[in-house]
Amino acid sequence: MRIYLIGYSYSGKTTLGREMARRLKYKFFDTDKAIELKYHTTVPVFFNRYGEKAFRIIERQILQSTSEMDNIVVSTGGGTPCNDENIRFILANGTAIHLKMSIDDIMQRAAKSHKQRPLLEGKTPDEAREFVSRQLAERTRFYSQAPLAIDASNATAEQLIQLLNITTP
Secondary structure, eight states: OEEEEEOSTTSSHHHHHHHHHHHHTOEEEEHHHHHHHHHTSOHHHHHHHHHHHHHHHHHHHHHHHGGGOOSEEEEOOTTTTOSHHHHHHHHHHSEEEEEEOOHHHHHHHHHHOSSOOGGGTTOOHHHHHHHHHHHHHHHHHHHTTSSEEEETTSOOHHHHHHHHTOOOO
8 A cells, every 4th residue: 555645845744654654564755855865965955956847857756666665655745746647646556645734834834844945945934925825725736636635733643544544553
């Protein structure tokens, strides 16, 4: 079984995914971390050096590599499922769970985070909020294709496991 966690940045895909994988005794795979390991750089540096278009090509390749894996929880980047090819791939190759977050919760987590997201870099708090609001509205049509959704504001790994109706080993 492959479980794909999708949703906006700061929705908890990596944190919940790690814990979910641990409880299920599955492997955990983070697409952003895989890019960083493969290219020996961080996502923000890659973004700044090569641009978003190049990043999305690499991201698609990394995503597609998960089709060879089993018993895995995949934490996708916030933009990973946000094109027709990628969302179709996710839906055809596993179970997608959309971790939903409100704008307020996203902005609260972004303000507390030590990890800067490339698309928010250099923006004032008001500009960042406007950007996130606009981008979330654009991405919702992709995220909402997941057959399962959960409010990630207070979600736990146990809730995700229950949502999938999986008994832990």
